[in-house]
Amino acid sequence: MRGKKKSDEQESEILMASYRHLNEFLCAFVNHSLPTYHYTIRERFLWEKLLNYEFYYTNNSLQGTQSESVFFVGKKT
Numbered sequence: 454m455r456g457k458k459k460s461d462e463q464e465s466e467i468l469m470a471s472y473r474h475l476n477e478f479l480c481a482f483v484n485h486s487l488p489t490y491h492y493t494i495r496e497r498f499l500w501e502k503l504l505n506y507e508f509y510y511t512n513n514s515l516q517g518t519q520s521e522s523v524f525f526v527g528k529k530t
Contacts (some may be wrong), residue, residue: 492522 481487502508507525 490522490525492518494524494526496527497525 478487482490482492485492497507507523
């Protein structure tokens with residue numbers, strides 16, 4: 454029993470550390486604090502709504518092979 458309890462404690466410590474690291478990453482991502490992850494939040498344009506398709510726009514301010522993610526606000530129609 455004692456070995457099982459110690460194993461469970463180690464597993465829960467690893468799990469909590471993983472949750473903490475994931476939370477720190479997500480907080481930094483949302484705050485735009487990570488220089489390697491770029492994103493914008495915008496509404497879909499009328500023609501994107503009509504065609505139910507998101508057009509890809511290049512951003513000249515990004516250098517190298519970095520790409521930018523786009524998050525859309527509003528209801529999906």
